[in-house]
C-alpha cells in the first residue's frame with residue numbers, strides 16, 4: 248500500500264510534472280523495501296515513521312524523475328531542504344482600469360513536496376539499505392537496486408573544477424559518521440549521490456575502460472619517422488599563430504602510442520580534417536611497425552544514420568585532399584569509406600538484451616572511430632566499450648559543448664571535464680619530435696589523450712562568433728551582434744529572404760511579432776521548392792537547404808503548431824495539400840523504430856510520386872534512396888520545423904531558429920548553441936531580447952559521477 252498517495256492521480260494533483268512512470272517506479276521500489284519496513288522488529292529502533300515513509304517514497308520519485316531528465320544519478324544536495332514539484336498558479340488582480348499585476352495565488356495549486364535536509368536524507372537511505380540487508384528477507388548488497396555513494400571532493404584553493412581531486416568512498420557506505428556532509432572547509436566537500444544500480448555499474452565500467460585505454464604505450468623510432476616523413480603532406484600549411492601552436496598537428500602527433508584519443512571542437516573546426524590525417528598517420532606508423540608491418544583494420548560509426556552518412560562524406564572529401572597532396576595510395580586505401588550506425592556496428596536488435604557484439608563476442612577491428620560522441624548515452628557507451636578488444640584503439644570525435652544525449656548521461660562533457668591546459672612533458676617531447684610544434688608543458692596534466700580544436704574553418708565569421716558568445720553564456724555581446732543584423736520592420740515585412748540568401752551576410756534577427764509573415768516568406772522562398780522539384784534528388788536538395796528549428800514540441804512556436812501553420816500556407820499554392828496527410832513533397836520524420844523497414848526514430852524522408860504516379864516514402868541511405876510503401880511506413884510526422892534535440896548530427900545550409908515567447912526550462916545556452924551551429928551558411932533568429940537573455944543565463948546541469956570517477960582513476964594511474 249502506497250504510504251502517501253492513493254493513486255497516480257492523487258499524486259499528480261499534489262506534485263507538478265510527475266509522469267506515470269515516475270509514480271509506478273517509486274511505488275515498486277517502495278514495495279521492495281516496504282516488506283521490511285512493515286515487519287520492523289522492536290530491536291531495530293528507531294522505527295520508520297509516517298514522515299520517513301513520505302521522505303523515502305518521494306526520494307524514489309525524485310530518483311526516477313531525475314533519471315527521466317537524463318541525469319545518471321541524484322546528488323542529494325540538489326533536493327535536500329528543497330520543495331520540489333511545486334506549482335503556484337498566477338492570479339491576476341485588477342488594480343485599476345488600465346493596469347494588471349500578477350500576484351502569487353494565496354494557496355499553491357500544487358504544493359509539491361519538501362525534502363528533509365541532507366544529513367537526514369542520507370541517514371534515512373542508509374538505514375533503509377541496512378534494514379534490507381539485515382532483516383526478514385535479507386538481500387546481498389549487490390542485489391540492492393539503489394546505491395548510495397559518497398564522493399569526497401578535494402577542491403583546490405581556486406575551487407576550479409578542472410583542478411579538483413576526488414576520492415570515492417566504498418559503494419553502499421552504511422555509516423556516514425566519518426564523512427562531514429556539510430564540509431565547512433573550503434577545500435573538502437562530500438557529495439552523496441543516489442544511483443540506480445544499473446547506471447552506477449555503467450559509470451564504473453565506462454570509467455574503468457577509459458582509464459585502461461588512456462595509458463600511453465611506447466612508440467618506436469621507426470614509427471615516429473614514418474609519420475614525420477608524411478607530415479608535410481598531411482599538413483601542407485601550418486595554422487600556428489604567434490604563441491598558438493597548430494592544434495590539429497598537435498592532436499595528430501600526440502595520438503601516436505595511445506589507445507584512446509578524444510578530439511573535441513565546435514562545428515567546422517576541422518575534426519574530420521584532423522582525424523583523417525590521424526588515420527593516415529596511424530596507418531603509416533602501423534605499416535612501419537617491424538612487428539606487424541600491415542595496415543590497421545579500421546571501422547567507423549556514429550550514433551545516427553545521418554551522422555554516419557556525414558562522417559563518411561567528410562572522410563571521403565578529406566581523402567581526396569590527401570590524394571591531391573600526393574599521399575601514398577597504400578596509406579589512403581587503408582582508410583575506409585564506410586560508416587555505420589552504432590546500432591548496426593554492435594548488432595543491436597529489438598527485443599534482444601545482448602547485442603551481437605559483446606564481451607563474449609568482441610568486435611574485430613584494430614581501430615574504431617566514433618563521431619558525434621556527445622549524442623551517445625551512458626548505456627550505449629558501456630555496451631560499446633564492453634564489445635571492444637583491449638588492443639583496439641578508440642578515437643572519439645565530438646563537440647563537448649553541444650546538448651548531451653536525449654537519454655541518460657553526459658558522456659563527452661564528462662570525458663573531457665578533467666582536461667587542463669598544456670600537455671605532460673613526455674607528450675610535449677613526442678609532439679615536438681613529430682610536428683615541430685611547441686606546446687605549453689603542464690606536469691599535472693592527466694588527460695593527454697584529449698585534444699581541443701578551436702579555430703573555425705567553415706563559417707565566414709558571424710555564426711562562429713555568435714556560437715562562441717552563446718556557449719560562454721554572454722547574452723550582452725551576442726544580442727548586440729544580433730541587433731546589428733536586425734531586419735527593419737520594412738525589410739522584415741517584405742522578408743527579402745532571397746536577397747539575404749545571396750548576400751555575404753550570415754546573420755539576421757527578426758522580431759517575433761513577424762512570425763506569420765516570416766512563415767509565409769519561408770514557404771515561398773524555400774518550402775514550395777520541395778514540392779515543385781523536378782526530381783527526387785532535387786526535392787531532397789531543397790529540403791536540406793533550410794530548416795526551422797525550435798526548442799519545444801508544443802505551444803505557439805512548438806513544432807506541432809508551426810508545421811500546421813506552414814502546411815496551411817503551402818496549401819494555398821499546392822493543390823490537394825491536406826494538413827497532416829501525404830502529398831508529393833511532404834517531408835516526414837519517423838517517430839518510432841521499425842526494424843523491419845530499417846527505419847529509426849528521427850529518420851527523415853520525403854513523400855514523392857513514383858514512376859506510376861503512386862505516392863511512396865523515400866529515405867536517403869548510404870547506397871541511394873530507400874523506397875517504403877505508405878502502407879508499411881511506421882508512424883511519421885511532418886517536419887518543415889523540428890526540435891533542436893532531433894537535429895543533433897545534422898546540418899542545413901540555412902537555419903531559422905525560433906524561440907518561444909515565454910521562457911521555459913528547456914532553454915539553455917547548450918540548446919541554442921546546438922541549434923545555431925546546425926547552420927552552415929545562414930542563420931535567421933526570431934527571438935525577443937528577454938527570452939534570449941533568460942536562455943543564456945540558464946545553467947544546464949546533467950548530474951553524473953563519471954568525471955569524478957575518471958579523476959580518481961587517473962590519480963591511481965600516475
Ligand SMILES: Nc1ncnc2c1ncn2[C@@H]1O[C@H](COP(=O)(O)OP(=O)(O)OP(=O)(O)O)[C@@H](O)[C@H]1O
Pocket residue numbers: 486495512513514515516517518519520521561704705
Ligand atoms: N587546416 C585546415 N586547412 C584547410 N582547410 C581546413 C583545415 N581544417 C579544416 N579545413 C576545412 O574546413 C572545413 C570543415 O572541416 P571539418 O569538416 O573537418 O570540420 P568538423 O569539425 O569535422 O565539422 P563538423 O562538426 O560539422 O563535422 C572542411 O572543408 C575542411 O576541409
